[in-house]
């Protein structure tokens with residue numbers, strides 16, 4: 001499925017996205033807060049596209065003007081998520097190439113994926129997490145209406161070995177409907 005917003009196309013990845021995506025994924029400032037090590041080669045990005053970005057609900061974030069992948073947003077379903085447990089739950093995960101930060105791109109992408117989650121997929125609860133120190137992600141989640149629930153102490157990131165406290169935030173279908181006047 002392809003989703004669309006005013007400025008963005010959210011579409012599935014293809015291997016040809018790797019060259020461009022690598023230029024952002026090689027930055028530790030992008031990967032570390034997400035819990036994965038910076039990519040060391042385009043081949044690693046190809047591998048991730050083919051083996052990690054495989055879900056129907058994983059989208060390349062592209063500006064309409066050139067349709068090139070500049071980030072990722074995934075609505076993770078139970079089994080791929082530490083936070084979403086029930087069949088009617090999901091978890092948002094996302095990152096964006098650093099040159100594009102601060103333009104409201106992720107809130108725009110997230111709001112569209114949330115619309116899709118609550119109206120097309122009829123989910124009841126969407127979670128989102130972030131490291132306690134990740135103010136940028138916290139702000140995106142606040143702007144989309146997520147509400148703080150609890151903190152997981154000393155969460156260990158499998159891929160990086162980093163141990164950090166993680167906040168878990170929730171957006172319910174009712175609260176999304178209310179916020180969007182649906």
Ligand SMILES: CC(C)(COP(=O)(O)OP(=O)(O)OC[C@H]1O[C@@H](n2cnc3c(N)ncnc32)[C@H](O)[C@@H]1OP(=O)(O)O)[C@@H](O)C(=O)NCCC(=O)NCCS
Nearest residue numbers: 030033094095096101102103104105106129130136137139
């Ligand atoms: C978190 C992230 C997706 C935000 O995306 P975005 O499209 O820049 O979101 P916004 O434009 O709404 O900016 C969010 C906040 O980031 C901060 N910010 C914006 N531009 C920034 C920049 N160039 N440098 C540092 N911080 C910046 C601001 O505090 C902003 O909040 P504000 O709107 O209240 O001022 C992006 O910073 C990112 O990919 N970070 C690394 C990966 C990551 O942390 N993913 C989430 C894991 S839980």
